[in-house]
Amino acid sequence: MTDQAFSLWVYLSQTPLLWLVVTLGAYVVADRISQAFGRHPLCNPVLVSVIAVALVLWATNTSYAVYFEGAKFVHFLLGPATVALAIPLYQNRRIVLRAIVPMAAALIVGSVTAIVSAVALARMFDMPRSILVSLAPKSVTAPVGMGIAETLGGDPALTAILIMLTGVVGSVMVTPLMNALRMKDWRARGFAVGLASHGIGTARAFQVNSLAGTFAGIAMGLNALVTALLLPLVLQWMVE
Amino acid sequence: MIVSLTVILLCQLIGEVIVRGFGWPVPGPVLGMLILLAVLSLRGRIRKSVPEFGRALDSTSKGLLAHLSLLFIPASVGVVQRLDVLAAYGAGLVAALVVSTFITLVVTVVTFVAVSRLSGSSMDDAGATGAEEKP
Numbered sequence: 369m370t371d372q373a374f375s376l377w378v379y380l381s382q383t384p385l386l387w388l389v390v391t392l393g394a395y396v397v398a399d400r401i402s403q404a405f406g407r408h409p410l411c412n413p414v415l416v417s418v419i420a421v422a423l424v425l426w427a428t429n430t431s432y433a434v435y436f437e438g439a440k441f442v443h444f445l446l447g448p449a450t451v452a453l454a455i456p457l458y459q460n461r462r463i464v465l466r467a468i469v470p471m472a473a474a475l476i477v478g479s480v481t482a483i484v485s486a487v488a489l490a491r492m493f494d495m496p497r498s499i500l501v502s503l504a505p506k507s508v509t510a511p512v513g514m515g516i517a518e519t520l521g522g523d524p525a526l527t528a529i530l531i532m533l534t535g536v537v538g539s540v541m542v543t544p545l546m547n548a549l550r551m552k553d554w555r556a557r558g559f560a561v562g563l564a565s566h567g568i569g570t571a572r573a574f575q576v577n578s579l580a581g582t583f584a585g586i587a588m589g590l591n592a593l594v595t596a597l598l599l600p601l602v603l604q605w606m607v608e
Numbered sequence: 609m610i611v612s613l614t615v616i617l618l619c620q621l622i623g624e625v626i627v628r629g630f631g632w633p634v635p636g637p638v639l640g641m642l643i644l645l646a647v648l649s650l651r652g653r654i655r656k657s658v659p660e661f662g663r664a665l666d667s668t669s670k671g672l673l674a675h676l677s678l679l680f681i682p683a684s685v686g687v688v689q690r691l692d693v694l695a696a697y698g699a700g701l702v703a704a705l706v707v708s709t710f711i712t713l714v715v716t717v718v719t720f721v722a723v724s725r726l727s728g729s730s731m732d733d734a735g736a737t738g739a740e741e742k743p
Contacts, residue, residue, distance in 0.1 A: 395678045413677045418684045425688055432689045439682035446679045448616045448672060450637035451623070454644035455669035470724035478716030486708040493700030499693070506705060507712060510683050512635040525686040526693055530705060532684035538709045545713060556720035564712040571676045585673070587716075592638050 381430065387438025394420040407575050409540040414532060414568055446511045449567075450592075453585045460582045467555055467583075474556070475587065478563045479594045482507040483602045497607060502526040504599055506534040509566040512592040516599055535568025542569065543576065554580040562587030612668040619644040 380386040398416035405411045425435055436443070457464065464471070483504055490503050501522030505513035510531050517527035542561040551557055554577045561569035562584030570588050574581030623640030626632070632639075648665075687694070694701070 391681055392678070395675075395681060399677075414680050414684060417678075417681045418687065421681065421685045422688050425685070432686060435685060436682060439685070442679060443682040445672065446683075447620050447637040447640070448613070449676055449679055450635075451616050451620045451640040451644050452669035452672045454619075454641045454648060455666060456673070457641075458645055458648040459666075467724065469727040470720045473723040474716050474720035477719045478712055481715045482708065482712040485711045486704055489704035489707055490700065493697070493704065495697055495700060499697055499701070503701060503704060506708070510680055511637065514683070515635055523690070523693075525683075526690050528683040529687045529690060529694075530701065532680060532687075533702070534705055534709055535680070537706050538713065541710060542713060545710070546717065549714070549717065551717050551721065553721055553724065556717045556724065559720050560713045560717035563716050564709050567676050567680060574673070589638060589641055593634060596634055596638075 381428075381434060384438035384441065387435045388441055390421060390424055390435075391417075391439045391442055394424075409536075409543065409572060412536045412539055412568070412572075415536050418532065446509075450509065450511065450589070453589050456582045456585055457589070460579070463555070463579070463582075464586060470556070471559065471583075471586070471590075474559055475563065475590050475594060478560070478587075479507075479591050479598060480602065482564060482591075483595065483599055484606070487603070487606050491606075498522055499526070500607060501603065503530055504603060505595055506530045507564050507566060508592050508595045509588055512596060513566075516596055520600060520603060531566065532568070535565045538565025538569045539572035542572065555583045558583035559587040563591045566591070609664055609668055612665040615647065615665065616640075616644065616668065616672075619647065 394417040395413060398411075398413040398420065401416055402408070402411045402413045421435070424430075425432070486503050486506055487500055490500050495503075498521060501520045502517050502524075504520075504522075505516040505527060507513075508516065508531065510528055513531050514524040514527050516522075518524045538561055542557070542565070546557045546560075558573045558577070558580030561573050561580075565572070566588045570581060570584040573584035620637050620640040622643055623638070624636030627634055627636045627639055
């Protein structure tokens with residue numbers, strides 16, 4: 369590398385600009401690929417983008433900490449996006465209020481199932497406590513799940529990855545599974561995928577049906593609330 | 609757009625302050641969502657004095673939520689730091705995660721539909737067909 373090219377690289381790798389562009393660029397390309405494949409769930413834009421960004425980091429020998437300095441501006445928007453979920457919730461308030469009883473039942477049953485089944489299965493593989501704790505909030509939206517894992521002695525970065533994988537797995541599974549079960553209620557389908565697979569599941573639900581997307585968003589918000597309260601109790605009961 | 613973004617960020621800020629101030633176990637943005645919901649319920653009155661407020665808030669939220677997937681990328685790229693853990697426990701973690709997600713989806717959807725039928729609030733009664741509700 370010439371001196372000038374080297375100093376250009378030093379500049380770019382030190383500013384947030386480069387990694388912000390890489391993150392957005394990877395997403396734009398991944399989103400186009402997903403569109404080209406008719407939104408097939410296996411072409412999940414998050415999965416494709418993460419692989420692409422990870423390869424760029426590996427090829428340029430860049431650490432995650434340096435990358436995150438740029439990407440944190442995108443990461444920050446998770447908070448406002450969570451707040452903005454109030455808007456589809458409000459717009460669909462009549463449908464939501466009519467379904468308040470099944471929603472409350474599915475929320476409690478689903479939330480406990482998500483935690484207990486994950487921890488019980490992981491224990492069969494003899495995993496240490498820190499990994500069990502990192503896996504337990506896998507169905508909760510990333511900022512909340514990472515916070516829960518950190519508070520209880522887990523590893524927030526591992527939790528972020530497991531949450532992402534859960535989102536992709538749920539998005540891939542949901543449409544064929546619900547069709548196989550002959551579930552035609554878009555509210556129930558959306559609620560299940562939002563509860564099990566948080567924001568990635570919600571994004572998938574919005575691609576399929578807007579009512580399903582709305583219920584997925586509600587389930588994601590409520591499950592974050594319920595899991596934050598229930599998970600410490602369930603873990604105490606199952607692990608200690 | 610600036611007004612609605614300010615409203616959203618303000619709700620998040622109030623949420624964070626309350627949660628951290630009182631040491632609640634609830635995430636700040638989730639409380640912020642509940643605060644914004646309360647604000648929207650009062651919107652009928654706000655709309656009279658600031659008519660553009662409602663429409664701007666709708667379009668800002670659509671913009672944020674349409675590309676929800678993008679916002680998960682930075683945290684997820686953290687996978688590069690944990691390749692050793694994934695190598696050691698990856699198979700077990702993926703198995704636990706896939707089976708648990710499958711069970712959760714089935715249990716949740718079945719509970720929703722069963723209780724919906726029992727409580728008489730099924731889709732047929734609601735008359736909704738998956739179309740957006742017109743305000």
